[in-house]
Amino acid sequence: METSLRTLLLRRCLPPSLVLLCAVGLKAYLRPADWWGRALILVVIGTAAWLLVRIADAVIDTWYARYAAAAAPEQDARVRRVRTQVTLIHRVVTAVVVVVTVAAMLLTFPAMRAVGASVLASAGVLGIVAGIAAQSTLGNLFAGLQIAFGDTVRIGDTVVVDKEWGQVEEITLTFLVVRTWDERRITMPVSYFTSKPYENWSRGGAELTGTVFLHLDHRAPVRLLRERLELILAELPEWDGRSSGLLVTDTTPHTVQVRAVVTAKDSDDLWTLRCAVRERLIAWLVAEHPYALPRIATAPAAPGPGEVPGGIPYEAPGPE
Template identity: 65%
Template sequence: MEGALRPVLVVGTVVTLTVVLGLVVDRTLRAADARHPETPLWHLLRRCRLPLQVTLCTAMLRGAYRTVRIAAEHRATVGQGLTLVLIGATAWLTVRVATAVTDSSYARYAAVSRDVAKIRRLRTQSTLIQRVFTAIVGVIAIASMLFTFPAMRTVGASMLASAGIIGIVAGVAAQSTLGNLFAGLQIAFGDMVRIGDTVVVDGEWGTVEEITLTFLSVRTWDERRITMPVSYFTSKPFENWSRGDARMTGTVFFHLDHSAPVDGMRKRLLEILEQTQEWDRRAWGLVVIDTTPTTIQLRALVTAKDAGDIFDLRCIVREQLIDWLRCEHPYALPRLSTSDAPGRRDAARDRAPAPLPDTAGLGPGPGKR
């Protein structure tokens, strides 16, 4: 009877202690969060409750399982399994704590800073640091699990001896992967592109949505996602419209007739800009930049606070100015001449040879047969 109750008492005691400790830690973190609402660290650490409980429960079971005198022939197997679970739970808890710390640092900086570029840069760096740290912890945890097996300890020396050759072979085989890995780190700390930046790659305009250690995702204006290796951004040129200052200057081009009312278009452009919310009132202008034998080319210049507003503002200016010209000055729109001018027709008739006179009704003249 005692042998049957011992496992139940041990497991019940461990589970009870785990639940109680988890509740105590959660209440402590909740109280700290109430006292310090300016930092989200304590609230984020509450997410670690489950991995903490799993780690504590496994650790206590690992230390107390030898006192359970039941199924002695499976004691080694149970101990091995608890060790593996303990390693995995510890790695899980470590990653959760590190994520809470990095997210808290980013949230506190984003709450007090007004520099959007620096906020996006910190977000990109913190995201990549989390991924690198998670990968390192995962590799260490898997290696620790493998080395708990006696067979792995035996071959450990030979594995270390051949690590140089294996490393060279793996480096050649994973050259592209390693290149993307180092390119991701270069992007994170080189500040060439950040999450939230507006970029133009391969003729596609979009916003950087995600950056990992191997690939980068760009969300286009029509909700498509373009996924490309991060090494693309370190080896090929691309446009970053958000680097430095998010404010932008846009242009709208018009091809019009030589009789177009340029001064009237300037006044109408200012009226359009004053009625739009996208214009940031930094600059505007309308000038003639080129002429051809049939048309003149005008450039309207407008400014906005970011790439999204500048795109919308250019569309508004283009649409309303063309509509104004169509209604008020239709002659200013470009035309194609399909017939000769009246003066040109008269000159051509004057240059035509006169017909030969008929001679006294004697029949047709020479050539009229």
């Protein structure tokens, strides 16, 4: 792992290191003055910040790769949580370095040093004004930190927000990207996930239970249907074997509602499993028990006691 870190440092830090060495060498050898010397100072400061960010990138990426490789398969949720935290920490470090670099560049100008005292004196008022103006941005910033270290949602989690199902693809300090099943990207402020309810199907584990509903005729062979479900699940690799079942959950004047319950290791397998079970059950009913499919009755109803065909009440003749 040390070799990997050394290689990564060399690959990422070589360009800024060369630029920094050249700028420092020119500054020390030529001793330029006026605007040329100030430009070299700015280059040195900017390149040093660039080098610092690249070093942080290499260290963070190498540490995370080692952690993810050493984690057991059942620790996937923990790995995704660490990935979310590392991503946000990296963004915070980069933002801090950029701010400090810009401040250091500005302080190289004499005019900026002259007004430094007045800027510091008014920093409190400016901070209050900036806080009010950027209330939404600061709210998203703190919400992003809360998500990263509160473990409420992680990169790779399957979530349902605003009736849209998808996986968390990216988390930044201000927004979060959800990739839907049809490859659309929904960008939402991270404050949404700290102020509104949402579904996180990966919370506490990726295993899920799904249902398949069928509307059948009242004469449907429920016992045979239940046995057929078990045979179908045994042939499908998406079923994780945890649980299954089939029950009649409702009835209407024309049909009965049958619910099949299946389980899978994650949301993708569950969707595939539900579709396959529904398709195979319907195909089996069409081939073996077509009478069990729902239909609209158009024939006259059978006469009840005391009725003749047609629904006219029958009255026995009295004595003459």
